[in-house]
Amino acid sequence: MQTNAYVVSLDGTPDCWIFDCPGDPQPLLEALADRQAHPRGLYLTHAHVDHMAGIEEFRKAFPGVPVFQHKLEASWLSDPSANLSAWLGNAVTAAPAQGYVDEAQSLNLNQLVVKVLHLPGHSPGSVAYWFEAENELFSGDVLFRLGVGRWDFPGSDRDDLRRSLKRLCLLPDDTRVRPGHGGSTTVGREKTSNPYLRSDEPWV
Numbered sequence: 001m002q003t004n005a006y007v008v009s010l011d012g013t014p015d016c017w018i019f020d021c022p023g024d025p026q027p028l029l030e031a032l033a034d035r036q037a038h039p040r041g042l043y044l045t046h047a048h049v050d051h052m053a054g055i056e057e058f059r060k061a062f063p064g065v066p067v068f069q070h071k072l073e074a075s076w077l078s079d080p081s082a083n084l085s086a087w088l089g090n091a092v093t094a095a096p097a098q099g100y101v102d103e104a105q106s107l108n109l110n111q112l113v114v115k116v117l118h119l120p121g122h123s124p125g126s127v128a129y130w131f132e133a134e135n136e137l138f139s140g141d142v143l144f145r146l147g148v149g150r151w152d153f154p155g156s157d158r159d160d161l162r163r164s165l166k167r168l169c170l171l172p173d174d175t176r177v178r179p180g181h182g183g184s185t186t187v188g189r190e191k192t193s194n195p196y197l198r199s200d201e202p203w204v
Contacts, residue, residue: 001050004180006138007031008131010110014038017109018058019129019138020045020180023092025054029061040109043101044069045140045180046126047076048153049085055094066098070118070125074100084153101127119168121161122149130171137187138178143168145177145185148196165197 003022009015016037021028021044032039039062044052047069055067055077069077076082080091101107103118107129117128119142126149129138141149142164151158173188190197 002181003050004178004182006178007037008109008112009035009037010112013110015040015110018042020051020140021054021058022050023053025057028054029058032062039065041065042067043107043129044097045128045138045142046070046123047073047083048123048141049080049083049088049092051140051180052077052083052094053085053092059095067094068099068101069097070102070127071100072120073123073125076125082155117167119164121151121157121159121164123153124155124157124160126164128168130175135172135174136176136178137168137171139168139180141180143177143190143194144179144182145190146194147182148194149180169197 005022005028006019008017014037016039018039021042042058042065077094077096080086080093085092101116103116105116107114112131115130115132117130119126119128122141126140126142128140128142148165151161168187169191171187175187177185177187
C-alpha cells in the first residue's frame with residue numbers, strides 16, 4: 001500500500017523515534033541497522049493495518065521499545081475487523097501498545113518537542129505529530145498531497161474529517177506535511193490546490 005514510515009533523530013546521536021510501521025518493515029529495519037540506530041519509541045498516527053502490520057517484527061528486532069497510539073483505538077491492534085486487515089483477507093494482530101497519546105500532549109524527544117494533534121475523521125483515533133520548531137507535520141492519513149483520507153471505513157466520519165482539516169489549515173503555510181502515503185507537501189500548497197480544502201461544499 002506504499003505506506004510511509006518516518007524516522008526522526010538528532011544529528012550525531014543514535015537515538016531515534018519511529019512514526020508508523022507498515023506491513024513490510026524490512027526496509028525500515030535495515031535502515032535502522034545500517035545507521036546503528038537506537039529506537040526509543042514507535043508512534044502510530046492511527047491503527048489501520050497498513051500503518052501497524054509491521055509492529056511485531058519491529059518488536060522482535062528492537063525488544064522493549066514502547067509503542068504509542070491514541071486510546072480510542074486501543075483495541076484495534078488486536079482486532080482484525082477494526083484495523084481493516086480482515087477486509088483484506090489476512091487477519092493481522094499485534095500486542096497492545098505500551099502507552100497513549102492525546103490532544104495537546106507534548107512529547108519531549110531529547111531536544112525535540114512534538115505536539116500531538118487529535119484529528120478524528122479518517123479514524124476516531126487519528127493523530128498528527130507536529131514538530132513546530134522544525135516546521136514538520138506527520139499527518140498520517142488525514143491530509144495527503146492533493147487529497148485527504150477516506151471517510152467510508154468503519155469508525156470514519158466525514159464531518160469530523162472536515163473539522164480536522166480546518167484545524168490543519170490554521171498551521172503556518174510553510175509547514176512541511178509528511179503524509180502516510182505519497183509525497184510531501186506544505187499546508188499552504190494544499191490550501192490553494194487541494195480540492196477538499198478549497199471548497200466548503202459537501203463531499204460526495
